[in-house]
Amino acid sequence: MHLRPVQFVDTPIGHADGSVARIAGGLQWFAAYEVIEGRTRRTIPVADVAKLGDRATHLHAVITAPRAALQLGERTLRFDQPVVAGILNVTPDSFSDGGKHVEDPAAAAAAGIDMAAAGATLIDVGGESTRPGAAAVWEGDEIARLVPVVERLARAGAIVSVDTRKAAVMEATLAAGAHIVNDVAALLWDDRALDVVAKSGCPVVLMHSPDPKKGGHGDGGYANVLTDVFDWLETRIAAVVAGGVERSRIMVDPGIGFGKTLAENLALLNSLAIFHGLGCPIMLGASRKRLIGALSNEAPVDQRLAGSLALALKGAEAGVQILRVHDVAETVQAVKIWRGLRDQSLIGG
Known part of the structure:
Protein backbone atom coordinates (compact mmCIF):
# COMPACT_ATOMS: atom_id res chain seq x y z
CA MET A 1 0.00 0.00 0.00
CA HIS A 2 1.09 3.56 -0.82
CA LEU A 3 -0.58 6.83 0.15
CA ARG A 4 -0.43 10.03 -1.87
CA PRO A 5 -1.77 13.25 -0.31
CA VAL A 6 -4.40 14.83 -2.56
CA GLN A 7 -7.17 17.44 -2.33
CA PHE A 8 -4.92 20.21 -1.05
CA VAL A 9 -6.70 22.99 0.83
CA ASP A 10 -5.73 26.63 1.28
CA THR A 11 -6.20 26.67 5.03
CA PRO A 12 -7.22 24.39 7.90
CA ILE A 13 -9.53 27.17 9.14
CA GLY A 14 -13.15 26.11 8.87
CA HIS A 15 -12.41 22.40 8.55
CA ALA A 16 -13.45 19.96 11.26
CA ASP A 17 -10.71 18.61 13.51
CA GLY A 18 -9.00 15.66 11.85
CA SER A 19 -10.49 16.34 8.43
CA VAL A 20 -7.32 17.92 7.05
CA ALA A 21 -3.65 17.25 7.76
CA ARG A 22 -0.39 19.13 7.32
CA ILE A 23 2.42 17.77 5.16
CA ALA A 24 5.72 17.31 7.01
CA GLY A 25 5.27 20.36 9.21
CA GLY A 26 5.29 22.59 6.13
CA LEU A 27 2.92 25.05 4.51
CA GLN A 28 0.64 22.61 2.69
CA TRP A 29 -2.56 21.04 4.00
CA PHE A 30 -4.60 18.28 2.39
CA ALA A 31 -7.94 16.58 2.92
CA ALA A 32 -7.61 13.14 1.33
CA TYR A 33 -5.33 10.34 0.26
CA GLU A 34 -5.09 8.49 -2.98
CA VAL A 35 -4.66 4.87 -1.89
CA ILE A 36 -2.52 2.87 -4.32
CA GLU A 37 -2.63 -0.92 -4.01
CA GLY A 38 -1.20 -2.71 -7.00
CA ARG A 39 -3.13 -1.48 -10.02
CA THR A 40 -6.05 -0.14 -8.01
CA ARG A 41 -6.46 3.43 -6.88
CA ARG A 42 -9.12 5.02 -4.72
CA THR A 43 -9.51 8.19 -2.70
CA ILE A 44 -10.38 8.34 1.00
CA PRO A 45 -10.75 11.24 3.45
CA VAL A 46 -7.81 11.84 5.76
CA ALA A 47 -10.07 11.12 8.72
CA ASP A 48 -10.58 7.53 7.51
CA VAL A 49 -6.91 6.57 7.15
CA ALA A 50 -6.78 4.54 10.38
CA LYS A 51 -9.44 2.22 8.95
CA LEU A 52 -6.90 0.97 6.39
CA GLY A 53 -4.66 -0.76 8.96
CA ASP A 54 -1.16 -0.48 10.35
CA ARG A 55 0.67 0.32 7.10
CA ALA A 56 -1.61 3.26 6.34
CA THR A 57 -1.46 4.51 9.93
CA HIS A 58 2.34 4.42 9.79
CA LEU A 59 2.48 6.24 6.45
CA HIS A 60 0.08 8.91 7.68
CA ALA A 61 2.21 9.51 10.77
CA VAL A 62 5.35 9.78 8.65
CA ILE A 63 3.76 12.05 6.04
CA THR A 64 2.49 14.52 8.64
CA ALA A 65 5.50 14.53 11.01
CA PRO A 66 7.64 17.69 10.86
CA ARG A 67 11.11 17.24 9.40
CA ALA A 68 13.80 18.06 11.92
CA ALA A 69 16.17 20.90 11.07
CA LEU A 70 19.84 20.11 10.44
CA GLN A 71 22.50 21.94 12.41
CA LEU A 72 25.48 22.37 10.07
Whole structure:
Protein backbone atom coordinates (compact mmCIF):
# COMPACT_ATOMS: atom_id res chain seq x y z
CA MET A 1 0.00 0.00 0.00
CA HIS A 2 1.09 3.56 -0.82
CA LEU A 3 -0.58 6.83 0.15
CA ARG A 4 -0.43 10.03 -1.87
CA PRO A 5 -1.77 13.25 -0.31
CA VAL A 6 -4.40 14.83 -2.56
CA GLN A 7 -7.17 17.44 -2.33
CA PHE A 8 -4.92 20.21 -1.05
CA VAL A 9 -6.70 22.99 0.83
CA ASP A 10 -5.73 26.63 1.28
CA THR A 11 -6.20 26.67 5.03
CA PRO A 12 -7.22 24.39 7.90
CA ILE A 13 -9.53 27.17 9.14
CA GLY A 14 -13.15 26.11 8.87
CA HIS A 15 -12.41 22.40 8.55
CA ALA A 16 -13.45 19.96 11.26
CA ASP A 17 -10.71 18.61 13.51
CA GLY A 18 -9.00 15.66 11.85
CA SER A 19 -10.49 16.34 8.43
CA VAL A 20 -7.32 17.92 7.05
CA ALA A 21 -3.65 17.25 7.76
CA ARG A 22 -0.39 19.13 7.32
CA ILE A 23 2.42 17.77 5.16
CA ALA A 24 5.72 17.31 7.01
CA GLY A 25 5.27 20.36 9.21
CA GLY A 26 5.29 22.59 6.13
CA LEU A 27 2.92 25.05 4.51
CA GLN A 28 0.64 22.61 2.69
CA TRP A 29 -2.56 21.04 4.00
CA PHE A 30 -4.60 18.28 2.39
CA ALA A 31 -7.94 16.58 2.92
CA ALA A 32 -7.61 13.14 1.33
CA TYR A 33 -5.33 10.34 0.26
CA GLU A 34 -5.09 8.49 -2.98
CA VAL A 35 -4.66 4.87 -1.89
CA ILE A 36 -2.52 2.87 -4.32
CA GLU A 37 -2.63 -0.92 -4.01
CA GLY A 38 -1.20 -2.71 -7.00
CA ARG A 39 -3.13 -1.48 -10.02
CA THR A 40 -6.05 -0.14 -8.01
CA ARG A 41 -6.46 3.43 -6.88
CA ARG A 42 -9.12 5.02 -4.72
CA THR A 43 -9.51 8.19 -2.70
CA ILE A 44 -10.38 8.34 1.00
CA PRO A 45 -10.75 11.24 3.45
CA VAL A 46 -7.81 11.84 5.76
CA ALA A 47 -10.07 11.12 8.72
CA ASP A 48 -10.58 7.53 7.51
CA VAL A 49 -6.91 6.57 7.15
CA ALA A 50 -6.78 4.54 10.38
CA LYS A 51 -9.44 2.22 8.95
CA LEU A 52 -6.90 0.97 6.39
CA GLY A 53 -4.66 -0.76 8.96
CA ASP A 54 -1.16 -0.48 10.35
CA ARG A 55 0.67 0.32 7.10
CA ALA A 56 -1.61 3.26 6.34
CA THR A 57 -1.46 4.51 9.93
CA HIS A 58 2.34 4.42 9.79
CA LEU A 59 2.48 6.24 6.45
CA HIS A 60 0.08 8.91 7.68
CA ALA A 61 2.21 9.51 10.77
CA VAL A 62 5.35 9.78 8.65
CA ILE A 63 3.76 12.05 6.04
CA THR A 64 2.49 14.52 8.64
CA ALA A 65 5.50 14.53 11.01
CA PRO A 66 7.64 17.69 10.86
CA ARG A 67 11.11 17.24 9.40
CA ALA A 68 13.80 18.06 11.92
CA ALA A 69 16.17 20.90 11.07
CA LEU A 70 19.84 20.11 10.44
CA GLN A 71 22.50 21.94 12.41
CA LEU A 72 25.48 22.37 10.07
CA GLY A 73 28.23 24.08 12.00
CA GLU A 74 26.97 27.57 12.71
CA ARG A 75 24.23 27.29 10.10
CA THR A 76 20.80 25.70 10.39
CA LEU A 77 18.98 24.09 7.48
CA ARG A 78 15.24 24.12 8.10
CA PHE A 79 12.59 22.19 6.22
CA ASP A 80 9.36 23.95 7.17
CA GLN A 81 9.25 25.82 3.85
CA PRO A 82 10.87 25.31 0.44
CA VAL A 83 14.46 26.48 0.09
CA VAL A 84 16.68 26.84 -2.96
CA ALA A 85 19.93 24.99 -3.61
CA GLY A 86 22.08 26.68 -6.24
CA ILE A 87 23.84 24.42 -8.75
CA LEU A 88 27.52 25.23 -9.18
CA ASN A 89 29.32 23.00 -11.68
CA VAL A 90 33.10 23.10 -12.02
CA THR A 91 33.13 20.73 -14.98
CA PRO A 92 33.96 21.11 -18.67
CA ASP A 93 30.98 19.09 -19.88
CA SER A 94 27.88 19.43 -17.68
CA PHE A 95 24.76 19.63 -19.82
CA SER A 96 23.82 23.20 -18.85
CA ASP A 97 26.82 25.18 -17.61
CA GLY A 98 29.81 22.96 -18.32
CA GLY A 99 33.05 24.87 -18.81
CA LYS A 100 31.81 28.07 -17.21
CA HIS A 101 33.95 27.76 -14.08
CA VAL A 102 36.66 25.25 -15.04
CA GLU A 103 40.15 25.81 -13.63
CA ASP A 104 39.21 29.05 -11.89
CA PRO A 105 38.24 28.21 -8.30
CA ALA A 106 38.14 31.85 -7.24
CA ALA A 107 35.61 32.71 -9.96
CA ALA A 108 33.62 29.56 -9.22
CA ALA A 109 33.46 30.37 -5.51
CA ALA A 110 32.49 33.96 -6.32
CA ALA A 111 29.62 32.62 -8.43
CA GLY A 112 28.52 30.47 -5.50
CA ILE A 113 28.68 33.42 -3.12
CA ASP A 114 26.58 35.40 -5.58
CA MET A 115 24.01 32.59 -5.48
CA ALA A 116 23.93 32.77 -1.69
CA ALA A 117 23.51 36.54 -1.85
CA ALA A 118 20.62 36.01 -4.28
CA GLY A 119 18.88 33.79 -1.73
CA ALA A 120 20.23 30.27 -2.17
CA THR A 121 20.17 28.48 1.18
CA LEU A 122 22.85 26.05 0.08
CA ILE A 123 25.30 25.68 -2.79
CA ASP A 124 25.53 22.28 -4.49
CA VAL A 125 28.97 21.93 -6.06
CA GLY A 126 29.76 19.26 -8.66
CA GLY A 127 33.01 18.23 -10.31
CA GLU A 128 31.78 15.45 -12.61
CA SER A 129 28.99 15.58 -15.16
CA THR A 130 26.23 12.99 -14.76
CA ARG A 131 24.54 13.71 -18.08
CA PRO A 132 23.93 10.65 -20.31
CA GLY A 133 27.12 9.54 -21.99
CA ALA A 134 29.45 11.71 -19.91
CA ALA A 135 32.94 10.34 -19.35
CA ALA A 136 33.93 9.30 -15.86
CA VAL A 137 36.34 11.62 -14.06
CA TRP A 138 39.36 10.34 -12.14
CA GLU A 139 38.83 11.04 -8.44
CA GLY A 140 42.09 12.99 -8.22
CA ASP A 141 40.91 15.42 -10.89
CA GLU A 142 37.51 15.72 -9.24
CA ILE A 143 39.13 16.51 -5.89
CA ALA A 144 41.40 19.09 -7.52
CA ARG A 145 38.37 20.78 -9.08
CA LEU A 146 36.24 20.80 -5.94
CA VAL A 147 38.41 21.35 -2.88
CA PRO A 148 39.57 24.93 -3.63
CA VAL A 149 35.98 25.95 -4.36
CA VAL A 150 34.54 24.23 -1.30
CA GLU A 151 37.18 25.79 0.95
CA ARG A 152 36.33 29.29 -0.28
CA LEU A 153 32.58 28.79 0.01
CA ALA A 154 32.83 27.30 3.49
CA ARG A 155 35.05 30.18 4.68
CA ALA A 156 32.44 32.59 3.33
CA GLY A 157 29.80 30.95 5.52
CA ALA A 158 27.81 29.10 2.86
CA ILE A 159 26.16 25.73 3.42
CA VAL A 160 27.90 23.50 0.87
CA SER A 161 26.72 20.20 -0.52
CA VAL A 162 28.98 18.19 -2.81
CA ASP A 163 27.52 16.30 -5.75
CA THR A 164 29.74 13.22 -6.04
CA ARG A 165 29.64 9.42 -6.17
CA LYS A 166 33.19 8.82 -5.01
CA ALA A 167 34.25 8.08 -1.44
CA ALA A 168 37.66 9.75 -1.79
CA VAL A 169 36.01 12.91 -3.10
CA MET A 170 33.53 12.86 -0.22
CA GLU A 171 36.39 12.58 2.27
CA ALA A 172 38.41 15.39 0.71
CA THR A 173 35.52 17.82 0.34
CA LEU A 174 34.10 17.15 3.80
CA ALA A 175 37.57 17.85 5.20
CA ALA A 176 37.59 21.08 3.16
CA GLY A 177 34.39 22.26 4.85
CA ALA A 178 31.50 20.74 2.90
CA HIS A 179 28.43 19.94 4.99
CA ILE A 180 26.33 17.55 2.85
CA VAL A 181 26.96 14.74 0.38
CA ASN A 182 24.58 14.66 -2.58
CA ASP A 183 25.03 11.31 -4.34
CA VAL A 184 23.16 10.54 -7.57
CA ALA A 185 24.07 6.88 -6.96
CA ALA A 186 22.59 6.80 -3.43
CA LEU A 187 25.95 5.57 -2.02
CA LEU A 188 25.96 2.54 -4.34
CA TRP A 189 28.55 3.50 -6.96
CA ASP A 190 31.52 3.40 -4.60
CA ASP A 191 31.70 0.55 -2.08
CA ARG A 192 33.28 2.84 0.52
CA ALA A 193 30.79 5.69 0.19
CA LEU A 194 28.32 4.53 2.83
CA ASP A 195 31.09 4.04 5.38
CA VAL A 196 32.51 7.51 4.68
CA VAL A 197 29.14 9.18 5.19
CA ALA A 198 28.36 7.13 8.30
CA LYS A 199 31.71 7.89 9.94
CA SER A 200 31.55 11.59 9.12
CA GLY A 201 28.00 11.99 10.41
CA CYS A 202 27.20 14.32 7.53
CA PRO A 203 23.72 14.53 5.98
CA VAL A 204 23.27 12.78 2.64
CA VAL A 205 20.94 13.04 -0.34
CA LEU A 206 20.00 9.67 -1.83
CA MET A 207 18.83 9.93 -5.42
CA HIS A 208 16.98 7.24 -7.33
CA SER A 209 18.32 5.89 -10.61
CA PRO A 210 17.65 2.49 -12.19
CA ASP A 211 21.29 1.38 -12.29
CA PRO A 212 23.58 3.47 -10.06
CA LYS A 213 26.65 1.32 -10.77
CA LYS A 214 26.45 2.12 -14.49
CA GLY A 215 25.72 5.82 -14.27
CA GLY A 216 21.99 5.85 -13.64
CA HIS A 217 20.65 6.31 -17.16
CA GLY A 218 19.60 2.79 -18.09
CA ASP A 219 16.13 1.52 -18.89
CA GLY A 220 14.12 1.48 -15.68
CA GLY A 221 11.67 -1.19 -16.81
CA TYR A 222 9.11 0.11 -14.32
CA ALA A 223 5.86 -1.65 -13.60
CA ASN A 224 4.63 1.56 -11.97
CA VAL A 225 7.27 4.29 -11.92
CA LEU A 226 5.72 6.04 -8.93
CA THR A 227 5.60 3.10 -6.55
CA ASP A 228 8.75 1.50 -7.97
CA VAL A 229 10.80 4.63 -7.23
CA PHE A 230 9.20 4.95 -3.79
CA ASP A 231 9.95 1.32 -2.93
CA TRP A 232 13.53 1.60 -4.18
CA LEU A 233 14.16 4.67 -2.05
CA GLU A 234 12.45 3.09 0.96
CA THR A 235 14.72 0.05 0.66
CA ARG A 236 17.78 2.22 0.14
CA ILE A 237 17.02 4.38 3.19
CA ALA A 238 16.73 1.24 5.32
CA ALA A 239 20.11 -0.01 4.06
CA VAL A 240 21.81 3.33 4.69
CA VAL A 241 20.36 3.52 8.20
CA ALA A 242 21.56 -0.04 8.83
CA GLY A 243 24.99 1.14 7.64
CA GLY A 244 25.18 3.70 10.42
CA VAL A 245 23.60 6.90 9.07
CA GLU A 246 20.92 8.52 11.20
CA ARG A 247 17.58 8.60 9.43
CA SER A 248 17.14 12.24 10.42
CA ARG A 249 20.20 13.08 8.29
CA ILE A 250 18.88 11.51 5.07
CA MET A 251 17.22 13.42 2.23
CA VAL A 252 15.78 11.86 -0.93
CA ASP A 253 15.57 12.80 -4.60
CA PRO A 254 13.29 10.93 -7.06
CA GLY A 255 15.88 11.40 -9.82
CA ILE A 256 13.99 13.30 -12.51
CA GLY A 257 15.63 12.57 -15.86
CA PHE A 258 17.65 9.60 -14.67
CA GLY A 259 16.51 6.45 -16.45
CA LYS A 260 12.96 7.73 -16.99
CA THR A 261 10.95 8.51 -20.08
CA LEU A 262 9.10 11.79 -20.52
CA ALA A 263 5.86 10.13 -19.41
CA GLU A 264 7.57 8.63 -16.36
CA ASN A 265 9.12 11.96 -15.38
CA LEU A 266 5.73 13.65 -15.66
CA ALA A 267 4.09 10.92 -13.57
CA LEU A 268 6.65 11.51 -10.82
CA LEU A 269 6.25 15.29 -10.96
CA ASN A 270 2.48 15.03 -10.79
CA SER A 271 2.69 12.78 -7.72
CA LEU A 272 5.64 14.17 -5.78
CA ALA A 273 3.65 14.27 -2.54
CA ILE A 274 3.81 10.47 -2.29
CA PHE A 275 7.49 10.72 -1.35
CA HIS A 276 6.65 12.37 1.96
CA GLY A 277 5.79 8.82 2.98
CA LEU A 278 9.53 8.13 3.15
CA GLY A 279 9.81 10.43 6.16
CA CYS A 280 12.77 12.40 4.75
CA PRO A 281 13.10 15.89 3.26
CA ILE A 282 12.74 15.83 -0.52
CA MET A 283 15.10 17.43 -3.03
CA LEU A 284 13.79 18.12 -6.53
CA GLY A 285 16.30 18.57 -9.34
CA ALA A 286 14.38 19.37 -12.53
CA SER A 287 16.05 22.63 -13.52
CA ARG A 288 16.71 23.02 -17.29
CA LYS A 289 16.23 19.29 -17.86
CA ARG A 290 15.41 17.59 -21.12
CA LEU A 291 11.72 17.20 -20.36
CA ILE A 292 11.32 21.00 -20.53
CA GLY A 293 12.66 21.01 -24.07
CA ALA A 294 10.50 18.03 -24.97
CA LEU A 295 7.38 19.94 -23.90
CA SER A 296 8.35 23.30 -25.41
CA ASN A 297 9.31 22.88 -29.05
CA GLU A 298 12.80 21.58 -28.21
CA ALA A 299 13.86 24.73 -26.40
CA PRO A 300 17.66 24.63 -25.91
CA VAL A 301 19.14 24.44 -22.43
CA ASP A 302 19.72 28.17 -22.11
CA GLN A 303 16.06 28.89 -22.93
CA ARG A 304 14.42 26.75 -20.26
CA LEU A 305 14.05 29.28 -17.44
CA ALA A 306 10.26 29.52 -17.59
CA GLY A 307 9.90 25.74 -17.63
CA SER A 308 12.33 25.42 -14.74
CA LEU A 309 10.30 27.91 -12.69
CA ALA A 310 7.09 26.04 -13.47
CA LEU A 311 8.62 22.81 -12.19
CA ALA A 312 10.06 24.48 -9.09
CA LEU A 313 6.62 25.82 -8.18
CA LYS A 314 5.13 22.40 -8.88
CA GLY A 315 7.56 21.07 -6.28
CA ALA A 316 6.66 23.78 -3.78
CA GLU A 317 2.96 22.99 -4.22
CA ALA A 318 3.72 19.34 -3.40
CA GLY A 319 5.60 20.28 -0.24
CA VAL A 320 9.12 19.64 -1.58
CA GLN A 321 11.66 21.09 0.82
CA ILE A 322 14.72 21.67 -1.43
CA LEU A 323 14.59 22.98 -4.99
CA ARG A 324 17.90 22.39 -6.77
CA VAL A 325 18.20 24.97 -9.56
CA HIS A 326 20.55 26.79 -11.90
CA ASP A 327 18.64 30.09 -11.92
CA VAL A 328 18.76 31.08 -8.27
CA ALA A 329 17.54 34.68 -8.22
CA GLU A 330 14.55 33.94 -10.43
CA THR A 331 13.57 30.84 -8.45
CA VAL A 332 13.98 32.60 -5.11
CA GLN A 333 11.69 35.38 -6.32
CA ALA A 334 9.11 32.87 -7.57
CA VAL A 335 9.17 31.01 -4.25
CA LYS A 336 8.83 34.27 -2.30
CA ILE A 337 5.70 35.13 -4.26
CA TRP A 338 4.37 31.61 -3.76
CA ARG A 339 5.13 31.89 -0.03
CA GLY A 340 3.31 35.22 0.19
CA LEU A 341 0.25 33.70 -1.44
CA ARG A 342 0.39 30.72 0.92
CA ASP A 343 0.71 32.93 3.99
CA GLN A 344 -2.35 34.91 2.96
CA SER A 345 -4.42 31.83 2.15
CA LEU A 346 -3.47 30.10 5.41
CA ILE A 347 -5.06 32.89 7.43
CA GLY A 348 -8.21 32.57 5.36
CA GLY A 349 -7.62 35.69 3.31
